[in-house]
Amino acid sequence: MADFQSLVQRLEKVTVRLEDITAKGGVLTSHEAGKDESLECFDFLLEGPICLYVKLSHEIGGDVAHHADMVKATFFAERAFLETASNFQKPSDVALSSLLKPVSDGMAQAQAFREKNRSSKFFNHLSAVSESISALAWVTMTPKPGPYVKEMTDAAMFYTNRVLKDYKDTDKKHVEWVKALLAMWTKLQDYIKEHHTTGLVWNKSGKLYSAPCRPPGPCPPPPPLPPPCSFSQQPQADSPSSQSALLAEINQGQGIATGLKHVSNDMKTHKNPALRQSTAPNLAGAKPYGSKAVSPPAASNKSAPAKRPAPVLELSGKKWRVEYHENNNKLLIDETELKQVVYIYNCNSCTVHIKGKINSITVDSCKKLALVFENVVGIVDVINSKSLQVQVTGMVPTISINKTDGCQVFLNQASLGCEIVSAKSSEMNISIPDGNDLKEYPVPEQFKTVWKGSKFVTEPTEITG
Structure with missing residues (x-):
């Protein structure tokens, strides 16, 4: 019945459009037709896959429902942006940034919600959405916004696979939720391929866009300065006069001890046990100096180191798990399929060899690993690792390196078009074929940002010498 009502609503919209065409004498310009078709298709996306995702999220409830409301609001913000693009020429960068702010704020809010709720029992649900919501930034991507959405969808699959593993035998509603989430991004990619293949289409014959002006009137006053610091409560020893007196005493040199009283041997407790007992009656029977009983040390608050889990190399659903291996150079995955992903976690001094074509690879918290x-049709993601070697013998579109120190990437001739994306990482190098040898290129770690009159421009710096 719900599907039938949705179909009726769509037919009513078509009827209204036909009436508008008739009122205009049966003529509709090609631009108007294209504009209406593009927005209408996006509306179908809102009413179909996105509506189903929100509906299932509310059936699950809790953090998942609240998160879905953020996603829905961000989609509607993007719909408003698309409507602006269909009516106006492309504006300046400053105006464009202002137009995109509701969308970027919505994405940031959804991602921040995941970070604030790491203890949630639905953390994998929140992470799947947080990792993929950046797909809505396709409006800024050229010339391949569709593949960008695909990359963001692939980034979510690690967490959606976890959801499927946790709930596939207990609650099918979560399985349907995963299908709805992935379908939402797939349908968005289809929409982009049809209407914005090489980038967002602006109305070249539309009106010039000007950002809304601030209402007239004087500028608001600046915020008040904080009250001056008060030193009235500082100790007297910190006053200039006290400090001078202290320095004068220190500068006396050897004379500084002239005012001290001499202590004879009969007044020293460590040489006179009887005196020690008389001056400390509560310690009667105490042993002479030097043989003091030592109380046992207090129990340490530090717990014993956790036992390392057993190594794992298994296929769980569509995900290969390679975890907790040490000093193993014979880890091989050769029975692969395109829909599978590989997750390598906490492996030290190991070599992992993956044959065939797979969806994506994630390397997390590993040391001295050779991959x-x-x-790979999606992305190779390296995070929180040290001293890695990554070699591709076929093709890969993107390699992402985050929070990693020491990563050597080896590309072959077929994979020279690979994009290397890095953040918060150091000691990164890329080696490419050079005849019968390899030529190594460092990846910049340091950048400079300068003002260019209308915007800031960031460029890598080259350190010489």
Whole structure:
């Protein structure tokens, strides 16, 4: 019945459009037709896949429902942006940034919600959405916004696979939720391929856009300065006169001890046990100096180091798990499929060889790891690791390096078009074929940002010498 009502609503919209065409004498310009078709298709996306995702999220409830409301609001903000693009020429960068602010704020809010709720029992749900919501930034991507959405969808699959593993045998509603989330991004990609193949289409013959002006009137006063610091409560020893007196005493040199009283041997407790007992009656029977009983040390608050879990190399659903291996150079995954992903976690001094074509690879919290793979259709993601070697023998579109120190990437001739994205990382180098040898190029770690009159421009710096 719900599907039938949705179909009726769509037919009513079509009827209204036909009446408008008739009122205009049956003529509709090609631009108007294209504009209406593009927005209408996006509305179908809102009413179909996105509506289903929100509906299932509310059936699950809790943090998932609240998160879905943020996603829905961000989609509607993007719909308003698309409507602006269909009516106006492309504005300046400053105006464009202002137009995109509701969308970027919505994405940031959804991602921040995940970070604030790491203890949530639905953390995998929140992470799947947080990792993929950046797909809404396709409006800024050229010339391949569709593949960008695909990359963001692939980034969510690690967490959606976790949701499927946790709930596939207990609650099918979560399985349907995963399908709805992934379908939402897939349908968005289809929409982009049809209407914005090489980038967001602006109305070249539309009106010039000007950002809304601030209402007239005087500028608001600046915020009041904080009250001056008060030193009235400082100790007297910190006053200039006290400090001078203290320095004068210190500068006496050897004379500083002239005012001290001499202590004879009969007044020293460590040489006179009887005196020690008389001056400390509560310690009667105490042993002479030097043989003092030592109380046992207090129990340490530090717990014993956790036992390292057993190594894992298994296929769980569509995900290969390679976890907790040490000093193993024979880790091999050769029975692969395109829909599978590989997750390598907490492996030290190991070599992992992956054959065939798979969806994506994630390397998390590993040290001294060598990864060799053939073909990846999505992304190879390296995070929180040290001293890695990553070698591709086939093709890969993107390699992401985050929070990693020491990463050597080896590309072959077929994978020279690979994009290397890095953040918060150091000691990164890329080696490419050079005849029968390899040529190594460092990845910049330091950048400079300068004002260019209308915007800031950030460029890598080259350190010489």
